[in-house]
Amino acid sequence: NAGVTQTPKFRVLKTGQSMTLLCAQDMNHEYMYWYRQDPGMGLRLIHYSVGEGTTAKGEVPDGYNVSRLKKQNFLLGLESAAPSQTSVYFCASNNPGRGPNQPQHFGDGTRLSIL
Amino acid sequence: AQSVTQPDIHITVSEGASLELRCNYSYGATPYLFWYVQSPGQGLQLLLKYFSGDTLVQGIKGFEAEFKRSQSSFNLRKPSVHWSDAAEYFCAVGDSGNMLTFGGGTRLMVKP
Numbered sequence: 248n249a250g251v252t253q254t255p256k257f258r259v260l261k262t263g264q265s266m267t268l269l270c271a272q273d274m275n276h277e278y279m280y281w282y283r284q285d286p287g288m289g290l291r292l293i294h295y296s297v298g299e300g301t302t303a304k305g306e307v308p309d310g311y312n313v314s315r316l317k318k319q320n321f322l323l324g325l326e327s328a329a330p331s332q333t334s335v336y337f338c339a340s341n342n343p344g345r346g347p348n349q350p351q352h353f354g355d356g357t358r359l360s361i362l
Numbered sequence: 363a364q365s366v367t368q369p370d371i372h373i374t375v376s377e378g379a380s381l382e383l384r385c386n387y388s389y390g391a392t393p394y395l396f397w398y399v400q401s402p403g404q405g406l407q408l409l410l411k412y413f414s415g416d417t418l419v420q421g422i423k424g425f426e427a428e429f430k431r432s433q434s435s436f437n438l439r440k441p442s443v444h445w446s447d448a449a450e451y452f453c454a455v456g457d458s459g460n461m462l463t464f465g466g467g468t469r470l471m472v473k474p
Contacts, residue, residue, distance in 0.1 A: 251405070278460055287371065289452055289464035290406075305461075337405060343460050350396065351462065353405035 249273050253338050253354035260328045260361050268323040268357050270338030278341050279321040280305075280351065281313060283334040290337060296321055328361045335359070364389040364455050366465035374471040375443050383438040383468050385453030394456035395436040397427055400467075401449045409451075412436065423447070448472045 251272045260266055270279065277298050282290040292305030296315040310332060312324045321340075325332060335358050339351040365388045375381055387393055394413055398406040410421025417429040427438045436453060453465040 287466050289366075289368075289466045290462075291464075292461065295461070339406075341460065349460075350408045350411055351460075353398075353407075355403070355405045 251338055251340055251352050251354035253336075253357050255357060256355070257358045258360070260325075260359065262328060262330060262361060264328050265324070265326050266328065266359075267325075268336055268338075268359075270321045270323070270340075270354060272319055272321075272338075272340040272352070274340060274342070274352065275318070276340035276342045276352070277318075278343055278351075279315065280339045281311070281321065281323045282337045282339065283307065283332075284337060284356070285334050293323065293336075330361045333359060333361045364393075364457060364463045366453050366455050366463055368451075368453055368465035368468050370468045371466070372469050372471065374473060376473045377445050378442050381438075381440045381443045381447070381470070383451050383453075383470070385436045385438065385465060386434050387436060387453070387455045388434065389455050389457070391457075393436075395427075395429060396454040396456065396462070397421065397425070397436075397438050398452045398454065399423075399449050400452065406452065409438070443470075443472055445472045445474065 254269045280295040281293040291307045294313040296302045299318040302313045314322045335356045338354045341349045341351045367386045396411045397409040412429045450467045450469045454462045456462045
């Protein structure tokens with residue numbers, strides 16, 4: 248049972264470089280989310296998607312872009328990485344069609360360091 | 363806007379002792395409340411959730427939480443802690459649109 252899979256697990260970038268984080272889920276979930284986790288701040292929502300082809304901004308969207316071309320995949324892009332984007336990134340998904348606020352399922356995270 | 367406060371950043375308990383992790387929330391309507399656990403290097407795993415009904419909810423791994431509307435709290439408890447419970451615990455509140463707001467987390471250490 249794969250659930251939510253994130254790639255890569257670790258990455259080190261130089262300031263100004265770009266990269267894309269991939270999230271894939273095999274649960275046929277409609278909603279997908281990208282969070283960043285920083286010490287003492289819990290998880291903060293970057294962007295989310297309520298279905299294929301749709302995306303929306305969360306609490307901390309600046310410096311990130313996302314795409315949801317396929318229902319099972321949600322991509323998070325950093326166009327020009329900055330040291331402030333050093334963080335652990337988590338992807339999550341759920342299926343609200345079964346009722347309100349169904350629990351989100353999380354991937355294992357991507358640890359990203361920007362030098 | 364909704365918010366969650368976990369007042370204790372770190373807690374250390376002895377193995378076999380009881381545990382209570384505090385969570386206070388701010389939300390205008392009936393909240394949807396969650397506790398998640400994160401082991402080192404892992405994602406978040408759902409421990410339990412409260413949507414409505416009985417205010418004492420049971421979760422996995424022997425955890426329970428009590429919703430107290432008058433105190434805007436949703437504290438997590440376990441009668442006897444095991445060394446494997448050492449992890450970081452997050453309380454979260456959700457709105458009707460499925461958006462979650464997380465607290466800052468409480469890191470639990472267990473002494474032998």
